[in-house]
Amino acid sequence: MSLIDTATRTADTSLPLLPVLAERWSPRAFDTEAVIDEAKLTAALEAARWSPSANNSQPWRFIVARRGTAAFDTIVANLMGFNQVWAGAAGALVVALAEVADADGNERRWATYDVGQAVAHFSVQAHHEGLHTHQMGGFDPAGLRAAFDLDERFVPVSVTAVGMLGDVDALPAPLRERELAPRTRNALDDILVVNS
Incomplete structure (x- = not known):
């Protein structure tokens, strides 16, 4: 099994960041045998629950599906393109x-x-809990809405894969190359429209 050296994935920042932020990255290689740790998953969901919102409206809802369930398969079926290959x-x-x-x-x-x-x-x-996540926008919102019989007030915004790191060599060549490519971001000066 070939795992990515996570130390090489740490962000190169202009000033030090909290390690949990600098070391966070979005892998595509997940361990197909690892069962999600329920306490760690619940802690991540609690963090989402306690995030700030306008007027404390808390307008978030989540569909949480574990690998091996019909709900998980339904979500995978509604992913687009190469997201279906790895997620x-x-x-x-x-x-x-x-x-x-x-x-x-x-x-x-x-x-x-x-x-x-x-x-x-x-x-x-x-x-922070030792899990890895990868957020995706490549999915069929209408398909998810129909599959889970969602009220029109609820709009699917993203799908997040969560789990333990897996074998990068198990990914198809184009995805393996993306997985191993150096992390890059626009320069800080490039994202500041005004900084006076």
Whole structure:
């Protein structure tokens, strides 16, 4: 089994970051034999639950499906492109939903932003717990909505694979190359529109 040296995945930052942030990355190689640790998964979900939201509206909902369940297979079937190739090896898949309107039909303008914060908290806590996550936007929202009979107020925003690192050599060549490629980001100066 060939695992990636996680030390080589640490972000090269201009100033030191908390290790849980600098060391977090999004693998595609998950261990197909590892069963998700329920306490660690619950801790990550608790972190999402306690993330901030506009007016404390908490507009997030999650579909949590463990590998080997019908719900997991349904999520995999609604992934697009190469996400279907690797994501089925994860210990669990988590669909993040935004409640874009309240029960009275009033728009929740910041719902998707708040869901993004919840997923970020989830991923950082998961990494702290020794799990790895990979967030995906390549999925069929309409397919998930139909498969899980979701009310129109709930919009699928992302799917997150979560589990333990697996064998990078088990990935097809193009995905293996992406897995082993150096981590890159735009320079800090390039993302600051104004910094006065």
